[in-house]
Amino acid sequence: MKKINLNKGWKVWKDLDPFELVFRVPRDAVRVDLPHDAMFHEEQKQGTANGGYTGNIDAGEYKYYKRFFAPEEYRGGHVMLQFEGIYRNAGVFVNQSKVGGSAYGYTDFTVEAGDYLRYGEENEILVTVKCGTRSSRWYSGAGIYRDVWLFHGGETYVKPYGLRFTTIDADSEGALVCVSARIHNDGLSAKTLDLSVRVQEVGEGKTAADQVYPVRINSRSVLDFRKNIYIDGAKLWEEDSPNLYQITLTIREGETVLDETRVISGIRKLSLDSRRGLRVNGKTVKLRGACVHHDQGILGASAYEDYEYRRVKRLKEAGFNAIRSAHNPASQALLNACDRLGMYVMDELVDVWNKSKVSYDYAIDFERSWEQDLRHMVDADYNHPSVIMYSTGNEIFEICTEKGFETSRMLSDKFHELDSTRYTTNGINGAFAAGDGLARIVDDITHGEADTGTGDVNVFMAAMERDMPGIVSHPIISGILEKLETTMDVLGYNYMTSRYLKDAAKYADRVMVGTETYPKQIAENWDAITRCPAVIGDFTWTGWDYLGEVSSVYPDLMNPAGDISLIGNRRPVSYYREIVFGLTKQPCIAVQDPANYGIPRNFGPWCYTDCTFSYSYQGQEGKPIMIQVYAGGDTAELFQNGKSLGKQACGKDTAFETQFHTVYEPGELVAVAYENGKEIGRAALRTAGKPAALELSAETYGTLAFINVDVVDEQGLLTADASTPLHIEIEGPAHLLGFGGLRARHRGGYENPDTTAGEGHALAVLRLDSSAEDYKRITVKISGEGLTEGKIEI
Known part of the structure; x- marks a missing residue:
């Protein structure tokens, strides 16, 4: 079946009137593109019914509306709507007729739409969402928060998820796989069909298998097709080499293609x-x-x-x-x-x-x-x-x-x-x-x-x-x-x-x-x-x-x-965990705020440490301080402004952690890890000055761009304790999806151009509005009072 994305051009409004006519779209309905989280655009406030479960935000009941054209050529075929996730208690209506729904908010579901469409005309979809009080003990979101698709095909077709790729056995010589599909014939007569199965490597496009199999399928019936295929020298999927294959099933009657279905999968054997x-x-x-x-x-x-x-x-x-x-x-x-x-x-x-x-x-x-x-x-x-x-x-x-x-x-x-x-x-x-x-x-x-x-x-x-x-x-x-x-x-x-x-x-x-x-x-x-x-x-x-x-x-x-x-x-715990896993022996330094020295460290079971990557504590000079060093090997030595604070055991016997107690002295900390007396790695942490500038870096993976923001001092050192107001400007074919830092205030979402950095970092997420060749025309500027502006082109 042909797959068409229906994410564009929806309208959403909060459903407050129980007697509202089904398809009356209010004037204040908001135009949105999916995915969309209606709950995230609600006000965060004190005294919500959900309280801390959902971060002091309550959801409500919402309606999503979209018009789309159904060509005359769809008539006599099969049309389905697939929703990858709607939170929660969803009902789906096509031209005022209910065609399905789902109570659970996390599984995708498909509804049959063909019997209720007006072919050659505009059609209407209404999705109702009822996400009331205390339905979740974490932030759930609400609305059509995952993708929506329209599938259409003729009277012979494979439904969504109807094509499967299974590894039967695999070794260094090759793999035995099974390609299976449920093929529907809604026609009034039996058919003799040719099923083409092609398996190709993703990326290189090399064909691993390409065969045609004749089959017969009765009228108004479903054929369970299965064929085992051996792939010589198969490239297996695993964590270090995630090789993928594209599997294409084409259904032909004579020279006419009746349907084509593709999936991406991998070959791997579990025991x-x-x-x-x-x-x-x-x-x-x-x-x-x-x-x-x-x-x-x-x-x-x-x-x-x-x-x-x-x-x-x-x-x-x-x-x-x-x-x-x-x-x-x-x-x-x-x-x-x-x-x-x-x-x-x-x-x-x-x-x-x-x-x-x-x-x-x-x-x-x-x-x-x-x-x-x-x-x-x-x-x-x-x-x-x-x-x-x-x-x-x-x-x-x-x-x-x-x-x-x-x-x-x-x-x-x-x-x-x-x-x-x-x-x-x-x-x-x-x-x-x-x-x-x-x-x-x-x-x-x-x-x-x-x-x-x-x-x-x-x-x-x-x-x-x-x-x-x-x-x-x-x-x-x-x-x-x-x-x-x-x-x-x-x-x-x-x-x-x-x-x-x-x-x-x-x-x-x-x-x-x-x-x-x-x-x-x-x-x-x-x-x-x-x-x-x-x-x-x-x-x-x-x-x-x-x-x-x-x-x-x-x-x-x-x-x-x-x-x-x-x-x-x-965070520091991430580097510590990497050492424990045995993936690195490089040391890491984390520091406790001197203001907390000697106070019982009661920060709950889901936090490893109260130490951070900050070594900047103005006004705390000369006060006692605790410094953690994580390292592989067997010994760690800590230097404070070039002076050794001694060597301590640090490796498996100490759970890869040791602590040094000294007094706070601005400057530089250097940790050196040793194994059998030989240095195997070192790390440094320096005192940062006042926030002076913004450093930006960009990641672009497809339709989104991520702008990473670091607040740094005049020397380019991260000011890890900075909570700095920021403002963003975007020039070019992109718009802002989110802009925020750790603990930044929620204001009906994070689409506001003003936010606050946290722990010296912030992130802007942009949705790119045009084709890849135009991305270079997008310029992002981020500023903050008293800071040198950050600027980047993507």
Whole structure:
């Protein structure tokens, strides 16, 4: 079927009148191009119903409207509309007739439109969105926040996701693959067809296979076509060589082409066992994973593939090789980026089953919608080589009940029925999995001193940080895990690092993965993982900052728990993690503000350190200061303005971290790492002066350009503590999608030309309005009071 993008030219308005005529477009409707997050354009304010869950922003009910022309040639064929994601409770109307919808906000769905179209005329689409109070415990966004497509074909066609590419076997000599498709014949007579299957390398275009197969298909029927094909010298897909193939299926009747369908996929073979762990193409892989939320920072929930490409690229550069889509199915934008860059994906179905975590979440719809949504998720994921594992849920409260055991098996079985090539897991939090047994466990561990009565998941987890190892090792939890083990392929452990080695010794065939882990346990986790084949990897909470799930104090919006900030800058923990992973031995320096010296470091379990890359503390001269050094090797030495502060053990035995205590003296810090007495690397951190200038750099991946902004002093040093007002001007065929820094104020979105840098950084995201050859005509200027203007052409 031909695929046409319908993102352009929609109108949106807030639906306030329950008696409004279906297609009355109000005068104040706003023209938008998709993807669009209506919630992000609401006012952030105190006293919202959602509070900190969604960053002090409430959503509402919205209507999206579009007119499009349906040519006469579409008549007698097949026309469908595909929505990759609408949050939430969507209804789709074509010319006032309802043609479908979806309650869940994260799976794509397709509706049949042909019976309701006016051919040779303009047609109307209305999408209703009902995103009310407390439907999410993180920032969800609202509206048509992913792409929309129109598919049309004749009476013989393959539906969206109807063409599949499966690896049966692969080795150094080649690969056996299966090309399969569901071919529909809506005609009144049988047909003899020629099916052409072409497999080509993406990039070079080299043809790996090209064959024609005659088939017969009866009238009003569906043909399940399957053909195994051997590809000599196949280029396999894996993290270090993400080779992709384009598969084209062409349906001909005689010389007439009836339909043509293309997909991009890769060839890779997975295997899993407790002795050799996870293997990709025969090689053992440890998952260095990052949990990420679906939002796109200063763009809200709107899903742009260029954004995801930049995010995945940065995560991979920081040492990650895997992403967990928390806690909902990944977008096509994210999966496409992971395919292209070589990032493994654990794709997660839901955050709840039948028991709610907030008042009106997916638990309301789970019983009647789970099978449809799971099927949509598998259809969307199937051809993505990056997806290696499905998660059936996250921290499910009722998983320890009899119904919970049944549901766990039911979901995993359905995944295997629809896709036998991938594995299943679940993010099991031992504390919540205990159900009614939690009170007894906590009593046993704390001798009756702890309170389990809090209704907030995160508050409880933070309060119980110290006692979690004892809680999750309790026999009650062991019994629950034993019951769950046969309901999934891999037991996912949320915050249960203390169980890894014990469970590997006790349960010979148990395979485990750290589906969610505390940053403070990075070294402990990775040491256990590298020593234990049965534990296939770790997914930290969290790899990237996200929106929502913050304290309810207005104007909190951004959750700064990530290794990488909301706008893409690496924090000290990111460099530390890279050292722990064994990917580098280069040292890194991070400094605690002298004002906090000696104060108990109580910054919660989801933050590794309170130290930053700043060594500029005017007025704190001569006061005590703590400096962290992260390094590989076995020893680290710190120099302050050329004077050695001594050598200290720093390597695996010290969890790759050491601390130096001295007094603050502006100037330069230099850390040197040694191994067996030989220098293996050094790093420096210098005191910066006052903010003096703006340095800009640009990244352009397709339709978006990213302008990275650094606030620097006269010497070009980053002023890492700068929170500086900025203004942007754009000349040329582009417009501003977002402009902001860490903790920048939300003003109905971030499309305002004025914002504030945070931690010395800001980011501007531009949507390019013209063809690639005109990009050079775009000039971006960013200014700030008292600063030398930054200017760049893209």
